[in-house]
Amino acid sequence: MAERRYPEPVVTPETGEFWQAAKEDRLLIKRCRACGKFHWYPRAVCPHCMSGETEWVEAEGDGTIYSFSVMERAEVPYAIAYVELAEGVRMMTNIVDCPFAGIRIGQAVRVRFAPTEGGGKLPVFVPA
Amino acid sequence: MTIKGKAFIAGAYEHPTRKAPDKSVMQLHAEAARGALEDAGLTKDDVDGYFCAGDAPGMGVFSVADYMNLRLRHVDSTDTGGSSYLAHVAHAAEAIAAGKCNVALITLAGRPRSEGMATGTAARQGNPGQPEVGFEYPYGLTVANGYAMAAMRHMHEFGTTSEQLAWVKVAASHHAQHNPNAMLRDVVTVEQVLASPMVTTPLHRLDCCVISDGGGALVVTREEIARGLKRPLVRVIGAGESPKFSGGGFMDLTYTGARFSGAAAFAEAGVKPADIQYASIYDSFTITVVIQIEDLGFCEKGRGGAFVADGNLISGVGRLPFNTDGGGLCNNHPANRGGMTKVIEAVRQLRGEAHPKVQVPGCTLALAHGTGGLIATRHGSATLIMERI
Numbered sequence: 001m002a003e004r005r006y007p008e009p010v011v012t013p014e015t016g017e018f019w020q021a022a023k024e025d026r027l028l029i030k031r032c033r034a035c036g037k038f039h040w041y042p043r044a045v046c047p048h049c050m051s052g053e054t055e056w057v058e059a060e061g062d063g064t065i066y067s068f069s070v071m072e073r074a075e076v077p078y079a080i081a082y083v084e085l086a087e088g089v090r091m092m093t094n095i096v097d098c099p100f101a102g103i104r105i106g107q108a109v110r111v112r113f114a115p116t117e118g119g120g121k122l123p124v125f126v127p128a
Numbered sequence: 129m130t131i132k133g134k135a136f137i138a139g140a141y142e143h144p145t146r147k148a149p150d151k152s153v154m155q156l157h158a159e160a161a162r163g164a165l166e167d168a169g170l171t172k173d174d175v176d177g178y179f180c181a182g183d184a185p186g187m188g189v190f191s192v193a194d195y196m197n198l199r200l201r202h203v204d205s206t207d208t209g210g211s212s213y214l215a216h217v218a219h220a221a222e223a224i225a226a227g228k229c230n231v232a233l234i235t236l237a238g239r240p241r242s243e244g245m246a247t248g249t250a251a252r253q254g255n256p257g258q259p260e261v262g263f264e265y266p267y268g269l270t271v272a273n274g275y276a277m278a279a280m281r282h283m284h285e286f287g288t289t290s291e292q293l294a295w296v297k298v299a300a301s302h303h304a305q306h307n308p309n310a311m312l313r314d315v316v317t318v319e320q321v322l323a324s325p326m327v328t329t330p331l332h333r334l335d336c337c338v339i340s341d342g343g344g345a346l347v348v349t350r351e352e353i354a355r356g357l358k359r360p361l362v363r364v365i366g367a368g369e370s371p372k373f374s375g376g377g378f379m380d381l382t383y384t385g386a387r388f389s390g391a392a393a394f395a396e397a398g399v400k401p402a403d404i405q406y407a408s409i410y411d412s413f414t415i416t417v418v419i420q421i422e423d424l425g426f427c428e429k430g431r432g433g434a435f436v437a438d439g440n441l442i443s444g445v446g447r448l449p450f451n452t453d454g455g456g457l458c459n460n461h462p463a464n465r466g467g468m469t470k471v472i473e474a475v476r477q478l479r480g481e482a483h484p485k486v487q488v489p490g491c492t493l494a495l496a497h498g499t500g501g502l503i504a505t506r507h508g509s510a511t512l513i514m515e516r517i
Contacts, residue, residue: 009262010253019262040377041263047376067284067381069276071268071328073249080273082381082504089377092505094267105284122266 004076004094008118014044017056022121025113027059029087040089060086061111062128070100079103083125094124102127132396135221135232136354137362137514139168139347140475142453142468144309146460148341149242153185154195156237156343156462161196164345169357170231175347177202177229179220181212183238183463192235202229208371208508209500210410210465212236213346215510217471218367220348230350237343238463247339247464248272249327260374264505271412272336273328274504279415280330281381285430288418290330292433294321296414297334297457299441304454306483311338312458321414335414337455342462344472360479366397366513373506382430384499385509386423393511394425399493401425404513406477406488407448408470408496411455417441420497421448424511443486452477452486467498471512478516492516 011019021028030042034051046054068081079095081103095103096114109125116122141163143156151159157180165171178200184192188205204219206212213236220232240247248271254261282288298318304310316334324333354361370388373379394400401424409417409424418432426448427435440446453459453473456466474496476482493515500508 006266007253009266010256011262012256012259014259015262038377041260043259067277067281069273069280069328069330071249071270071273073272073325073327074268078268080267080269080277082277082379090379091377092264092267092269105280116266 004078006114006116006122008116008120009122015042018042019120022113022123025121027061027111027123028056029059029085029089030054031057038087038089040091062086063109063125065095065103065105065107065109066090067105068095068103070103081125083109095126096124097126129225130396131218131221131225131367132365133363134225135348135364136351137217137346137364137471137475138349138354138357138359139164139170140472141167141345142460142472143237143343143462145342146309146311146340147241148239153237153239154192156239157184157192157235158196160237160343160345161233161235164233164347168347168359170347172196172198174231175233176200177220177223177232179204179216179232179234181205181236181465182207183236183465208510210412210467211498211500211508211510212465213467213471214496214498214512215369215508217346217348217364217512218369218510221364221367224348224350230353232348234346234348235343236463236465236468238465239341240464241339241341245339248336260505271502272331274502275413275415276328276331278381278419278503282415282419283330285382286433288433290322291318292437293335293414293418294318295437295439296411296417296441297321299439300411300451300455300457302442303452303486304458306485307454307459310454310459311340312454331413331415337412337457337461337466339464340460340462342460344462344468346468346471361517362475362478363515363517364512365515366393368392368396368511369509371506371508381504382419384419384423384503385507386420386497386499386511389509389511390424390497393513397513399513403493404495405491406452406474406494407450408474409450410466410470410497410499411451411457412466412499414457416499416503417450419503420499424495424497443488449486449488452482465500467500467510470496470498474514478514
């Protein structure tokens with residue numbers, strides 16, 4: 001079967017550090033110094049309190065599947081999901097390297113980094 | 129200020145085409161506009177307010193209004209995806225109530241079918257300036273798997289089944305058999321829905337709406353003008369809007385903005401869900417209908433699957449006749465935006481002009497609801513309540 005290919009993510013001035021860390025197999029998330037809350041996707045301005053004092057924190061990399069769907073109408077079928085990280089935020093991702101029929105909501109998963117077409121890396125998840 | 133009773137839907141027209149390789153999008157907008165104006169008994173020179181959304185080529189209203197050579201004093205190009213046109217009716221009512229225009233024209237048109245667009249199953253990057261793009265597009269987010277994730281979560285939390293979802297399509301097909309313009313006119317069974325190819329779990333092909341070319345238009349006007357026209361009087365009595373977003377990473381996929389837009393519309397209209405005789409409910413996918421029916425208050429949260437089962441949405445059979453034109457699931461989803469046709473069929477029902485096989489007897493109170501965008505990420509939500517007087 002053909003390999004799923006990941007497009008190079010769009011990098012913006014707000015997300016350069018995130019994608020650089022991903023190349024080093026580290027998952028960064030943002031936390032607000034003012035209100036203390038995590039958020040996703042990463043922003044310079046906190047979506048909870050509008051503070052500009054947000055900081056990068058390395059996530060533990062563990063999570064559970066909040067929801068998922070196996071896209072069968074694609075050249076290479078894939079499993080899209082929302083994973084709830086240990087830090088509480090829900091991020092969109094893919095579940096990889098497992099039989100799709102076994103994926104379940106609530107399942108424990110762990111981050112891994114998949115190569116993108118342009119030489120970067122993308123956080124995906126595998127069963128823990 | 130309330131819009132209750134301030135505006136009337138005097139003209140409604142659904143373009144009959146479902147495949148238009150020989151027409152331009154602009155032509156479809158203008159043909160739909162002409163149809164709605166003729167339906168109302170008005171002309172383009174009566175129009176002083178114009179409304180369109182992102183399906184209209186060009187910047188905001190400019191190109192379409194210029195093509196039709198309109199002379200305007202009020203415009204609005206609010207774009208909340210497929211729910212835009214319900215919002216436009218509400219905004220037109222506000223503008224009319226405030227004296228900003230007298231005759232508002234709303235149009236929609238598009239040709240995704242002729243253009244071979246993989247509407248639901250192709251991942252699209254969008255504008256790289258959208259901050260979420262890097263965190264969604266690479267994972268293959270499409271329209272279909274976004275709604276499918278909402279369906280999976282609904283099943284997980286409430287025990288909703290694929291059979292229950294299939295009943296939404298079955299009901300739509302019972303209605304579409306009477307619509308000569310519908311794309312899919314064959315009545316289908318629950319078993320046929322479940323046997324259709326899986327698109328993205330748990331949504332089968334027949335859980336998904338059609339991809340069609342076409343368009344539609346509405347004319348909204350003030351009471352004095354509406355009473356001078358030779359059409360049944362359909363009055364807007366309640367409206368609500370509530371877009372819902374991803375919550376900074378704390379989203380809940382089990383409900384939509386309909387929870388708030390519906391409540392606002394019912395409060396303004398002064399009626400309850402149990403009073404509604406006919407409902408147009410946005411049906412991009414079967415799951416969309418189930419979640420919205422709960423959020424609008426037709427049943428408790430989590431009970432939508434049981435509510436739609438066993439023909440409860442079939443006109444003449446069930447408690448809540450819905451989408452009697454066949455809806456997006458069977459009839460038409462022009463420009464991949466179903467809000468326009470939702471209003472049009474509600475107007476037909478209130479006028480008593482739906483097909484006799486699906487007409488709700490003595491229909492005087494109807495609801496139309498639209499969802500636009502993706503319920504899995506960011507979506508618009510707009511509800512309208514209308515009455516026949």
